[in-house]
């Protein structure tokens with residue numbers, strides 16, 4: 339691991355930063371003095387590949403601070419001209435359980451707004467990044483967690499976990515930008531419509547067959563090797579052309595999102611505050627607790 343910040347490393351791809359250095363960098367560039375709280379970031383100076391590890395126990399549930407932190411890391415890595423990003427989890431069971439439902443229950447409108455805007459920003463940042471992105475899904479990933487995996491370009495999953503988008507199950511509609519993201523991975527509209535309307539959750543092995551993930555890996559170590567191999571398969575000289583091509587594939591979805599950003603927020607706020615949705619959310623949270 340590199341131990342210093344410098345302008346141009348010898349391979350010309352990535353500034354070299356350790357977690358502590360990046361934390362200082364955040365303070366300068368975002369106005370926030372707080373170091374990363376829920377993630378760790380490491381950058382390999384030989385490969386130019388960053389690994390961002392989600393670390394908000396027990397479930398990596400997404401609250402506004404956590405989502406802001408992930409989005410800021412991606413932006414900083416873009417500036418430092420890293421080549422690729424691997425997203426993974428410090429948990430051995432859960433990659434990401436989606437939005438922090440405890441923070442969505444009986445919350446003030448302003449708090450809910452902060453959560454949704456952070457989710458929108460995180461999706462936009464990850465979906466549009468020129469970095470080569472791989473989700474190394476080393477645990478269950480549902481709802482907002484599925485969004486993180488599906489917005490990445492390549493998915494490597496460990497066996498015997500669950501992946502899917504289950505919003506209709508919690509009584510809410512899937513937003514158009516997430517439908518577009520899903521279609522970018524599963525272009526068969528009938529299958530995508532069925533999956534999202536039915537809140538279909540796939541087991542790893544079935545997700546591979548369905549094309550929702552690209553590879554299975556036997557262990558996290560093997561998954562990391564495969565992720566590095568995927569990112570390294572893009573030659574250095576092609577990175578700019580690659581990024582422009584990626585952007586063109588995703589541009590329409592990004593524009594649709596920008597055109598409807600405010601409306602999307604209003605729909606979420608209106609739905610999440612409905613008494614029946616809140617009541618269902620309360621029961622759902624109880625059912626999660628009872629499992630323990």
Ligand SMILES: CCCCC/C=C\CCC/C=C/CC(=O)SCCNC(=O)CCNC(=O)[C@H](O)C(C)(C)COP(=O)(O)OP(=O)(O)OC[C@H]1O[C@@H](n2cnc3c(N)ncnc32)[C@H](O)[C@@H]1OP(=O)(O)O
Nearest residue numbers: 396397399435436437438439440478481482505510626630
């Ligand atoms: C509110 C709905 C908004 C809908 C918005 C509409 C559009 C969608 C656009 C994209 C946005 C998505 C919104 C969301 O992300 S909603 C989140 C939905 N998430 C879920 O339904 C996941 C619920 N969790 C599970 O199914 C399971 O926990 C699991 C992820 C499969 C892991 O199972 P397991 O390994 O058995 O672990 P536990 O169930 O025992 O959980 C461990 C621990 O974590 C707590 N927890 C789990 N999920 C959440 C969560 N989402 N938020 C907060 N806390 C969560 C769980 O309560 C346990 O805690 P304790 O150890 O303290 O009991």
